[in-house]
Amino acid sequence: MERKNIKKLAVFVSGSGTNLENLADRIQKGELRNCKIELVVSDNPRALALKRIQRFNLESKVFERKSFNSKAEFEAVIVGSLKEKRIDYVVLAGFMRILSPDFIKAYRWRVVNIHPALLPEFPGAHAIQDAWSAQAKETGATVHFVDEGVDTGAVILQKKVMVDTGETLESLERKVHTVEYEIYPQAIQWLVDEKLKVVNGKVVNLCAEEKYKGGKKV
Ligand code: GRF
Numbered sequence: 001m002e003r004k005n006i007k008k009l010a011v012f013v014s015g016s017g018t019n020l021e022n023l024a025d026r027i028q029k030g031e032l033r034n035c036k037i038e039l040v041v042s043d044n045p046r047a048l049a050l051k052r053i054q055r056f057n058l059e060s061k062v063f064e065r066k067s068f069n070s071k072a073e074f075e076a077v078i079v080g081s082l083k084e085k086r087i088d089y090v091v092l093a094g095f096m097r098i099l100s101p102d103f104i105k106a107y108r109w110r111v112v113n114i115h116p117a118l119l120p121e122f123p124g125a126h127a128i129q130d131a132w133s134a135q136a137k138e139t140g141a142t143v144h145f146v147d148e149g150v151d152t153g154a155v156i157l158q159k160k161v162m163v164d165t166g167e168t169l170e171s172l173e174r175k176v177h178t179v180e181y182e183i184y185p186q187a188i189q190w191l192v193d194e195k196l197k198v199v200n201g202k203v204v205n206l207c208a209e210e211k212y213k214g215g216k217k218v
Contacts, residue, residue: 007088007192008038012095017049019093019114022181023188024056032185035192038085041078043097065097075103082107089191092146093184096125101148109198111146112191114184116176118142118158123151128176132169138162139172141180143187145198154203156196157187 011020020040026032040060042050050060061081068074082090092113104111117127119142124130131139140160147153159179163172190196195206 004034007035008086009035009089009091009188009192010039010041010082010085010087011037011091011093012041012043013047013049013093014042014044014096015047015049015094017047017052017094018177019180019184020049021052023091023093023185024053024058026185028056032189035089035188038087039081041081041095043095049094071100072102075100079103079106089188090146091184091188098150099146104146104148109145112156112187113144113146113151113153114180115142115144115151116180118160119144119151119155128173129169131163132167132172136163139176141176141183143183145203154198154201156190156203156205157183159183 009023011023013020020037023032024037027036037056037058040049040053040058042060042062043065045062045064050062053060063074063078065071065074068077088110090107090111092111095113099111115123115127116139117123117131118138118140121136122130122134122139128139138160140158142158143156144151145153145156159182161172161175161179190205190207197204197206
């Protein structure tokens with residue numbers, strides 16, 4: 001019998017965890033294939049994300065920064081857990097910390113993030129609010145590789161949303177999150193199926209824009 005190469009993901013969270021929940025749900029339904037969430041890492045013991053995943057029976061570990069003497073020690077312990085679990089990819093889903101260059105080096109092209117704006121527009125921690133306050137006509141969401149900068153890594157996939165007349169911050173948040181739940185699983189599918197190459201700092205997608213689901217074009 002053919003053995004599938006199931007890639008192991010570690011999903012890093014700090015807060016609400018709706019992207020984590022969406023990924024776990026898609027994997028459970030077989031819509032995101034060839035991978036499993038091997039570990040959830042939270043830097044916040046009170047993260048709602050940890051409650052959301054109870055129904056999925058996933059292993060989670062909490063690492064509080066304040067329990068360590070330095071950022072280097074904090075990250076070294078996390079990397080130790082990732083190595084022990086033979087994690088293939090690190091998926092940041094609302095993880096509110098900047099990973100150090102050493103961490104990025106250890107997982108080069110294997111750390112991805114979702115950002116709630118069309119990068120390079122509106123980087124930083126309040127992207128939806130910033131787009132709304134700036135009265136942008138459009139914004140969106142971006143999945144990108146994580147590099148040593150903040151929200152500067154090579155873009156894998158972006159999707160736009162229009163900011164309509166009379167849009168409230170809350171309605172814009174809902175729109176942006178809805179596209180996040182669509183593009184993050186798609187980008188992760190390409191990643192685990194090794195359909196992404198980075199050439200001169202730009203992502204080359206071997207599936208181009210075709211709709212692609214776990215080893216199959218659809
Ligand atoms: C998302 O908007 C994501 O783009 C950003 O943080 C938010 C996390 O939301 N990086 P959730 O915790 O997945 O609900």
